[in-house]
Amino acid sequence: xxxxxxxxxxxxxxxxxxxxxxxxxxxxxxxxxxxxxxxxxxxxxxxxxxxxxxxxxxxxxxxxxxxxxxxxxxxxxxxxxxxxxxxxxxxxxxxxxxxxxxxx
Amino acid sequence: xxxxxxxxxxxxxxxxxxxxxxxxxxxxxxxxxxxxxxxxxxxxxxxxxxxxxxxxxxxxxxxxxxxxxxxxxxxxxxxxxxxxxxxxxxxxxxxxxxxxxxxxxxxxxxxxxxxxxxxxxxxxxxxxxxxxxxxxxxxxxxxxxxxxxxxxxxxxxxxxxxxxxxxxxxxxxxxxxxxxxxxxxxxxxxxxxxxxxxxxxxxxxxxxxxxxxxxxxxxxxxxxxxxxxxxxxxxxxxxxxxxxxxxxxxxxxxxxxxxxxxxxxxxxxxxxxxxxxxxxxxxxxxxxxxxxxxxxxxxxxxxxxxxxxxxxxxxxxxxxxxxxxxxxxxxxxxxxxxxxxxxxxxxxxxxxxxxxxxxxxx
Ligand code: SF4
Ligand code: SF4
Numbered sequence: 001x002x003x004x005x006x007x008x009x010x011x012x013x014x015x016x017x018x019x020x021x022x023x024x025x026x027x028x029x030x031x032x033x034x035x036x037x038x039x040x041x042x043x044x045x046x047x048x049x050x051x052x053x054x055x056x057x058x059x060x061x062x063x064x065x066x067x068x069x070x071x072x073x074x075x076x077x078x079x080x081x082x083x084x085x086x087x088x089x090x091x092x093x094x095x096x097x098x099x100x101x102x103x104x
Numbered sequence: 105x106x107x108x109x110x111x112x113x114x115x116x117x118x119x120x121x122x123x124x125x126x127x128x129x130x131x132x133x134x135x136x137x138x139x140x141x142x143x144x145x146x147x148x149x150x151x152x153x154x155x156x157x158x159x160x161x162x163x164x165x166x167x168x169x170x171x172x173x174x175x176x177x178x179x180x181x182x183x184x185x186x187x188x189x190x191x192x193x194x195x196x197x198x199x200x201x202x203x204x205x206x207x208x209x210x211x212x213x214x215x216x217x218x219x220x221x222x223x224x225x226x227x228x229x230x231x232x233x234x235x236x237x238x239x240x241x242x243x244x245x246x247x248x249x250x251x252x253x254x255x256x257x258x259x260x261x262x263x264x265x266x267x268x269x270x271x272x273x274x275x276x277x278x279x280x281x282x283x284x285x286x287x288x289x290x291x292x293x294x295x296x297x298x299x300x301x302x303x304x305x306x307x308x309x310x311x312x313x314x315x316x317x318x319x320x321x322x323x324x325x326x327x328x329x330x331x332x333x334x335x336x337x338x339x340x341x342x343x344x345x346x347x348x349x350x351x352x353x354x355x356x357x358x359x360x361x362x363x364x365x366x367x368x369x370x371x372x373x374x375x376x377x378x379x380x381x382x383x384x385x386x387x388x389x390x391x392x393x394x395x396x397x398x399x400x401x402x403x404x405x406x407x408x409x410x411x412x413x414x415x416x417x418x419x420x421x422x423x424x425x426x427x428x429x430x431x432x433x434x435x436x437x438x439x440x441x442x443x444x445x446x447x448x449x450x451x452x453x454x455x456x457x458x459x460x461x462x463x464x465x466x
Contacts, residue, residue, distance in 0.1 A: 024196045
């Protein structure tokens with residue numbers, strides 16, 4: 001299976017509140033709050049680290065075992081955010097500077 | 105307010121975070137609206153560097169929603185630089201403007217910066233009425249053209265219609281115009297005294313009969329400070345509104361107040377950090393002790409359930425725990441029930457002098 005890469009969009013507003021990331025899409029005004037694991041994935045979305053590695057690190061930081069379904073769940077979550085232009089998703093590393101917003 | 109925004113505001117109240125900050129970057133303006141409460145001279149606005157420092161402090165304090173307003177924001181040559189900085193700090197930015205200085209190129213640039221919302225002041229769909237209020241010939245045409253540019257760029261635009269005697273018969277046409285343009289319409293009949301305490305603009309308030317018609321018009325959404333309300337217990341039950349609890353206002357001179365409509369000075373950002381003011385201001389601490397159920401007149405008023413009492417307007421009348429007569433009038437227009445305060449004011453109207461006003465001092 002080929003690697004997938006994720007990068008934070010710059011067309012968003014974001015703030016970390018009580019350990020949960022609150023994100024607003026500037027494109028369609030959708031507002032998201034991410035739980036701790038999703039926040040860790042979001043913060044690590046640097047366009048260079050493969051999604052598989054990000055998911056592993058984010059879940060491993062909270063649970064001793066990484067369930068087999070974790071990557072699939074994360075991909076579903078990432079695709080939902082990508083649909084709203086909040087995360088960019090690619091089969092190649094993402095280097096476009098305009099895509100990368102700060103991590104908070 | 106959407107449920108999620110409500111939820112975030114309630115979380116701000118619980119955590120004591122300034123989730124929404126309204127910053128006026130200038131009081132200068134290219135229009136001279138009849139009802140405006142501002143002194144348009146520049147008495148030493150914050151510099152670009154000072155504003156950036158404040159924005160850094162707001163981001164660190166947890167502010168998410170940033171409202172940039174004026175005066176007219178585009179009177180500042182550095183406004184795009186401020187916006188760019190604010191967006192780099194990932195604020196959700198809402199710009200309030202008369203939009204006359206926005207052309208297609210500016211709209212494209214605003215879009216590329218990720219500004220999400222604009223609120224544009226329009227007084228009437230009739231150019232003679234609108235331009236008569238702004239005293240800027242051609243302003244309606246220019247503002248509407250700018251709104252179309254912003255809309256074409258996919259940004260969220262609201263037409264803000266302040267209602268006063270001059271345009272009180274025009275709001276249906278203005279609402280229709282907003283609908284035709286595919287944008288939101290927000291009506292506000294609130295007219296406040298001037299910053300120097302002058303009550304002259306209050307003569308422009310629309311008469312009670314007209315106010316009643318407005319409040320009975322089912323086609324309108326929340327009116328004026330009704331839009332400040334929340335369904336959340338934390339916001340509604342314990343505090344009158346989010347002012348000073350999860351939101352505040354910053355003037356172009358760095359003064360911090362609970363709200364633009366609540367001119368109680370709480371500190372100055374040239375002498376203290378935002379965090380010091382937000383956390384330690386005795387005025388904010390006092391405001392945060394107020395509970396709706398403890399308000400001396402309002403808690404026993406028959407209108408309290410539906411009233412959009414603004415504590416800022418009450419403060420301007422001299423007591424932030426007291427009733428706001430402007431809201432008593434609105435409640436009367438809405439329910440037909442006159443509060444004790446309103447009855448007393450009506451009985452004393454002929455003999456009582458205007459209430460003493462406490463206003464922003466420069
Ligand atoms: S002080 Fe008045 S205008 Fe400001 S948020 Fe409260 S109700 Fe609204
Ligand atoms: S109608 Fe007047 S007295 Fe009654 S709750 Fe509203 S502001 Fe208070």
